[in-house]
Amino acid sequence: MSKMTNRRRFMKQSALATVALAATTRAWGLEKERQLMSVTGPVTADQVGSMLIHEHLLVDFIGADKTGYHRWDRAKVVEKVLPYLNEVKALGCQTLADCTPAFLGRDPWLLKELSEKSGINILTNTGFYGAVNNKFIPSFAFEETAKQLANRWTKEYKKGIEGSGVKPGFIKISVGSGPLSDFHRRLITAAGITHQKTGLVIASHTGPALPAMEQLDVLEGMGVDANAFIWVHAQNEKDFNQFRIAGKTGAWVSFEGIRAGNVADTVARVMYMKEQGLLHRTLVSHDAGWYDPDKEEGGEFAPFTTIYTQLIPMLKNEGLTDKEVKVIFETNPVEAFAIR
Numbered sequence: 001m002s003k004m005t006n007r008r009r010f011m012k013q014s015a016l017a018t019v020a021l022a023a024t025t026r027a028w029g030l031e032k033e034r035q036l037m038s039v040t041g042p043v044t045a046d047q048v049g050s051m052l053i054h055e056h057l058l059v060d061f062i063g064a065d066k067t068g069y070h071r072w073d074r075a076k077v078v079e080k081v082l083p084y085l086n087e088v089k090a091l092g093c094q095t096l097a098d099c100t101p102a103f104l105g106r107d108p109w110l111l112k113e114l115s116e117k118s119g120i121n122i123l124t125n126t127g128f129y130g131a132v133n134n135k136f137i138p139s140f141a142f143e144e145t146a147k148q149l150a151n152r153w154t155k156e157y158k159k160g161i162e163g164s165g166v167k168p169g170f171i172k173i174s175v176g177s178g179p180l181s182d183f184h185r186r187l188i189t190a191a192g193i194t195h196q197k198t199g200l201v202i203a204s205h206t207g208p209a210l211p212a213m214e215q216l217d218v219l220e221g222m223g224v225d226a227n228a229f230i231w232v233h234a235q236n237e238k239d240f241n242q243f244r245i246a247g248k249t250g251a252w253v254s255f256e257g258i259r260a261g262n263v264a265d266t267v268a269r270v271m272y273m274k275e276q277g278l279l280h281r282t283l284v285s286h287d288a289g290w291y292d293p294d295k296e297e298g299g300e301f302a303p304f305t306t307i308y309t310q311l312i313p314m315l316k317n318e319g320l321t322d323k324e325v326k327v328i329f330e331t332n333p334v335e336a337f338a339i340r
């Protein structure tokens with residue numbers, strides 16, 4: 001990231017803080033009119049409740065050239081996964097975003113069935129996952145322009161995914177952890193175009209700050225607001241200052257990777273965001289789950305409960321109020337995922 005970029009970003013901060021405040025006020029005022037798109041159709045803001053914004057119900061790691069619906073038996077997946085959804089619903093979770101992209105195990109029919117059986121609103125996504133050296137990118141995608149990719153993703157939103165009738169509730173892409181490759185630059189550009197056409201937020205599996213800032217620069221160049229971008233896996237950045245820099249642009253800073261043994265790490269990041277006055281840009285989820293078709297009975301499943309049983313009590317211990325907890329798990333998810 002260049003010095004020029006940093007300075008430009010810094011100079012925009014005070015203006016953007018005012019815009020962010022206005023946007024928040026507007027959202028609170030019109031909350032009932034705002035909608036998210038779930039696998040069973042639109043969900044109004046007041047139906048969202050406590051939301052886990054980044055989880056996985058099934059992930060197939062075999063690669064784009066070999067994956068497909070033949071790889072799992074939906075009935076068996078439902079049998080395994082449904083109890084975990086019921087468990088977290090009993091703890092208060094009402095909405096969950098499934099962040100598994102196409103060619104990595106996204107299955108709209110499965111998600112719809114799990115949503116109907118659990119009563120949890122589930123969001124799925126459109127977009128392609130470029131990390132892990134493009135292993136999960138279908139070969140045709142390399143031949144397409146950003147506009148062609150965006151047309152493909154926009155069509156999923158307008159017509160539904162593969163005849164399932166299920167529409168994506170967000171754009172999910174992923175890029176490598178270093179400087180953006182040409183192809184990953186194309187992915188974020190396609191995501192930006194898709195956002196402009198659909199109003200869906202962009203969640204980009206990113207990790208360190210460098211590619212996050214590069215993606216924000218691409219979006220800024222296209223005239224896309226930073227608040228349409230979720231910096232996914234920001235916890236992989238060690239320098240907390242980067243969270244502040246990104247948050248002040250208006251982008252969402254999203255911390256995941258929460259498991260029973262590491263909750264204090266997330267508490268430290270959230271408390272930093274509070275000190276910086278950036279709780280209203282902060283998202284938190286486990287990135288837990290999932291059924292793996294290559295493992296016996298789907299393998300070991302990380303439950304979706306640690307946030308409710310450990311993280312929230314620890315945040316309150318550190319002085320976060322009920323209202324601030326609500327900002328992270330209810331207000332911000334609506335703000336981020338509501339269709340613009």
Ligand SMILES: [Zn+2]
Pocket residue numbers: 054055056099287
């Ligand atoms: Zn994930």
